[in-house]
Amino acid sequence: MIPLSFNYKKANSVDEALSMLTEDSKVLGGGHSLIPALKLRLNSVETLVDISKIDAIKGINDNEKSVTVGGGATHASIAANSALASAAPMMAEAAHTIGDIQVRNMGTIGGSIAHADPAADWPAVLLAADANVVIKNKDGQREVDIDQFFTGFYETALAEGEIITAIRIPKTGFNSNSVYEKFKQPASRFAIVGVAACGEMDGKTPKSLRIGITGLAERAFRPMEVEKALIGKELNEANIDAALGNIADGVSVMADHYASEKYRTHLAKVYTKRALLRLV
């Protein structure tokens, strides 16, 4: 399968990429969502701006208060990064579950969240991590709180003409105690349900707790009622079971031939419970 014709432009810097972007262009990161979509002709584009050669956005930097992950960092480089392994172990755990070796070698975190597939892993993890998305446009730079980033089905706060240059993962007590649990679609290894959870613990009781869920609804989200119900309460089976009743409150649960609405909701409860019990 071959995509429809387009103009290919290789950018050597973020500024050059921004100057190449027009209304009818798209940004090529790792290409592992966009190229398949172009090949299947689910998507077409006049100009493809290739940012995969810009080394400045590929690094992972360990700073005092955060770890800054370049938008062009591959899943493989995140899985192997030691700063993230200690600051937010769920990042490495989730990265290992994405696709396969070949996909992890090419796919990037910036590309994944810009695409915002409702079954992708990173949205759940970054919501739990309280991350910030660093975005550049022609006027400068802005940072978006992850809670405001995912706006709908394949929709984000990213505007036309903007590029994700980095994702900041704060170094917090909750991120250093974090896990990712996932029920994989066995062929694609996308999440049928994926749950990221992190919490700063006082014994078995979380002082803070953040949960991100992907695969369940049209976009990844935080089950706020579950978080609220469990902060300050011992994380045991009974308390967790009692809190999980309203896990899908306020979201519209997806259904497809892999999993019905009822089964998906059930899986979300099972995987959230598994994740929470691992925080203790």
Next chain:
Amino acid sequence: MKHKISVNINGKQCEGEVEGRELLVNFLREHQSLTGTHIGCDTSSCGACTIHLNGAATKSCTVLAVQADGAEVTTIEGMATNGELHPLQAGFKEEHGLQCGFCTPGMIMTAADLLKNNPNPSEHEIREALEGNICRCTGYHNIVRSIQHAAKNMNGVTA
């Protein structure tokens, strides 16, 4: 619009002219006649098109040829040296790791990436590494044995 590209393939600098939309696997097969790299599913799932792009296992059906400009590519044709099979190729022969052979080039290229990063993988690690490579003949058992055979013979020497 055509783009001039220059790619180091199996140690040899190769020039070509490609459209932006042309895929790396087509460049290898059709421009360079390197037909050892197969097109299976053509949807980034089966791994038959796996090559090494700058040393990392990559599905060449999901990379544009123009993206490989200036890169180093290794295909299955570049694995043997001086007529001698690569230990992975020898392993697949010894342990009957192939039946129809369609998936074999991709299996070997993925396994080479695994053994480069993890010279002594467990059976579980081998099976996990092959997640992105589909075989419809063997049931994978002999493929795993072939890779174990190669790992033993390579003594940690990377591909």
